[in-house]
Amino acid sequence: xxxxxxxxxxxxxxxxxxxxxxxxxxxxxxxxxxxxxxxxxxxxxxxxxxxxxxxxxxxxxxxxxxxxxxxxxxxxxxxxxxxxxxxxxxxxxxxxxxxxxxxxxxxxxxxxxxxxxxxxxxxxxxxxxxxxxxxxxxxxxxxxxxxxxxxxxxxxxxxxxxxxxx
Numbered sequence: 001x002x003x004x005x006x007x008x009x010x011x012x013x014x015x016x017x018x019x020x021x022x023x024x025x026x027x028x029x030x031x032x033x034x035x036x037x038x039x040x041x042x043x044x045x046x047x048x049x050x051x052x053x054x055x056x057x058x059x060x061x062x063x064x065x066x067x068x069x070x071x072x073x074x075x076x077x078x079x080x081x082x083x084x085x086x087x088x089x090x091x092x093x094x095x096x097x098x099x100x101x102x103x104x105x106x107x108x109x110x111x112x113x114x115x116x117x118x119x120x121x122x123x124x125x126x127x128x129x130x131x132x133x134x135x136x137x138x139x140x141x142x143x144x145x146x147x148x149x150x151x152x153x154x155x156x157x158x159x160x161x162x163x164x165x166x
Contacts (some may be wrong), residue, residue, distance in 0.1 A: 002056075006063050011124055018120035024056050025113040047089070050101070053109055054082040060116045069124055070133060077137050078112065081144045088151060097154045105143040111136035 002024075006017035032049065035041055058079055065075035115133035122129050 002059065003063060006060075006120070011067075013123055014120045018117055021056070021060060021113075021120055022117050025117065028053060028056075029110075050089075051086065054086060057109070057112050057116060058082055060120070064116070064119060069119055070130070074133055074137050078140060081140050084144060085147065088147070092151060092154070095158070097151070097158070100150070102143060102146055102150075104139065104146050108136060108139035108143040111139050 002017055002020050005020055006014050009015075009017070028049070035045060061070065061075045061078050064070045065072060111132065115129060115136045118129035118132060
């Protein structure tokens with residue numbers, strides 16, 4: 001639905017796609033808040049929720065790059081970070097590792113959601129939504145580094161634990 005709403009507009013502001021995207025972002029935040037508040041968490045939710053975020057943002061980024069609304073470098077950085085997070089989780093989870101979502105990771109996602117939403121509903125060529133996008137890209141890179149440090153610490157702790165058990 002999002003793709004169709006975006007592509008049917010052409011070069012103008014894609015209000016339908018923007019509202020759909022904003023609805024997905026808001027419901028994602030409400031869902032996460034309620035799950036934490038009511039302590040209703042599942043293994044499926046730990047995987048599906050971040051994956052849904054990555055897919056929604058990734059789809060929008062690819063579409064906007066393909067139609068010339070965002071720079072290739074921004075699209076590559078966002079997609080590479082998301083791919084690294086998904087692959088990292090896939091490799092670490094079966095070994096019993098869990099990476100905790102950090103505030104910086106959440107902030108990066110919120111800023112990217114906002115930037116993409118603003119880019120969707122503004123006329124092509126406006127500079128201010130791109131400033132927000134690059135801010136989100138910078139936060140996403142910082143969060144990616146934070147997750148790498150967290151993963152490395154988990155692996156090192158696991159290695160020391162295994163060495164003691166031997």
